[in-house]
Amino acid sequence: MTTKVNTVTGRLTAEDLGRTLIHEHVMVGFPGWFMDARMPAFHRDEAIARVVDAFQELHGHGVRTVIDPCPMDLGRDVEFIAEVSQKSGVNLICATGVYVESMGIPYTLKDLPIDAIAEGFVKEIEQGVADTGIRCGVIKIATDDGKVTPYERKMLTAAAKAAKITGVPLISHTENCSCGHDQIDIAIGAGLPASSLIVGHSDGRDDHEYQKSLADRGAYVGFDRFGLEMMISDAIRIKNLKALVDCGHKDRVMVSHDTVNCWQGGYNGGDPADLQKSLPNWRMTHLFENIFPELKRMGMTQEDLDHIVIENPRRYFDEAAKAG
Ligand SMILES: [Zn+2]
Numbered sequence: 625m626t627t628k629v630n631t632v633t634g635r636l637t638a639e640d641l642g643r644t645l646i647h648e649h650v651m652v653g654f655p656g657w658f659m660d661a662r663m664p665a666f667h668r669d670e671a672i673a674r675v676v677d678a679f680q681e682l683h684g685h686g687v688r689t690v691i692d693p694c695p696m697d698l699g700r701d702v703e704f705i706a707e708v709s710q711k712s713g714v715n716l717i718c719a720t721g722v723y724v725e726s727m728g729i730p731y732t733l734k735d736l737p738i739d740a741i742a743e744g745f746v747k748e749i750e751q752g753v754a755d756t757g758i759r760c761g762v763i764k765i766a767t768d769d770g771k772v773t774p775y776e777r778k779m780l781t782a783a784a785k786a787a788k789i790t791g792v793p794l795i796s797h798t799e800n801c802s803c804g805h806d807q808i809d810i811a812i813g814a815g816l817p818a819s820s821l822i823v824g825h826s827d828g829r830d831d832h833e834y835q836k837s838l839a840d841r842g843a844y845v846g847f848d849r850f851g852l853e854m855m856i857s858d859a860i861r862i863k864n865l866k867a868l869v870d871c872g873h874k875d876r877v878m879v880s881h882d883t884v885n886c887w888q889g890g891y892n893g894g895d896p897a898d899l900q901k902s903l904p905n906w907r908m909t910h911l912f913e914n915i916f917p918e919l920k921r922m923g924m925t926q927e928d929l930d931h932i933v934i935e936n937p938r939r940y941f942d943e944a945a946k947a948g
Contacts, residue, residue, distance in 0.1 A: 850910055
């Protein structure tokens with residue numbers, strides 16, 4: 625069976641994805657982003673041009689595909705993503721699904737039955753978002769710090785159901801390296817293998833045992849915030865990534881930066897340009913320019929790194945399709 629993957633510009637086979645980053649954002653706008661009038665105005669054409677430049681630079685590093693797991697409630701704009709893909713030549717995969725309750729928009733879905741929520745996710749995967757015809761290729765799930773709220777549990781259950789129906793994989797947001805096992809439990813409860821899930825942001829604490837415990841169950845472990853060094857340093861991420869590979873889990877490692885290439889509104893009450901200035905390595909090319917050379921100095925080969933950015937993403941889509 626040849627796995628078909630939905631991108632914002634059409635369908636590809638999993639083999640055609642090539643070198644892939646699994647978690648970068650074309651654009652983000654937190655709920656109510658337009659309500660803080662002090663923040664810079666949003667200019668679509670200027671934003672498109674800036675984001676296209678960044679993706680063309682990434683293309684120069686051989687990256688052919690990027691997953692943008694922006695959930696429905698963080699200013700997701702699939703036509704914006706499609707325009708960036710067409711102009712940059714990078715395949716982009718967009719997401720259906722929702723964010724954590726505390727930072728998302730729970731009002732509309734929270735009282736719907738699980739089947740109705742799943743039906744909406746399936747519609748965005750099989751027919752497309754609204755009437756754009758742009759189909760989602762992954763389902764975003766998200767849990768808060770140390771607890772899964774009843775709303776989040778409901779959304780995760782609906783997402784797992786939609787994944788089972790469509791054969792599209794799950795990609796997650798976690799807070800402070802917690803609740804990864806709850807996410808896996810819910811996926812397995814819906815009849816999916818743990819390999820249908822990337823447990824995102826699992827690099828946010830210096831905790832090899834946690835990372836290994838996710839991989840031991842078969843889930844993909846997201847080392848997906850390289851360059852975002854306000855909570856933890858890249859040196860610790862590198863050490864833990866290498867440790868996971870050294871204990872036999874090269875097949876379970878996924879890498880990315882969780883960059884936001886364009887903001888609608890502010891971030892935490894501040895101008896995102898200031899945030900970007902304080903994080904000079906938080907760019908989509910950082911892995912190729914700085915992190916991979918360091919991993920090679922520690923003994924990893926180009927073959928190992930290609931395995932992580934080519935083979936693992938291909939297998940992730942293949943295995944999810946088989947489980948659907
Ligand atoms: Zn993200």
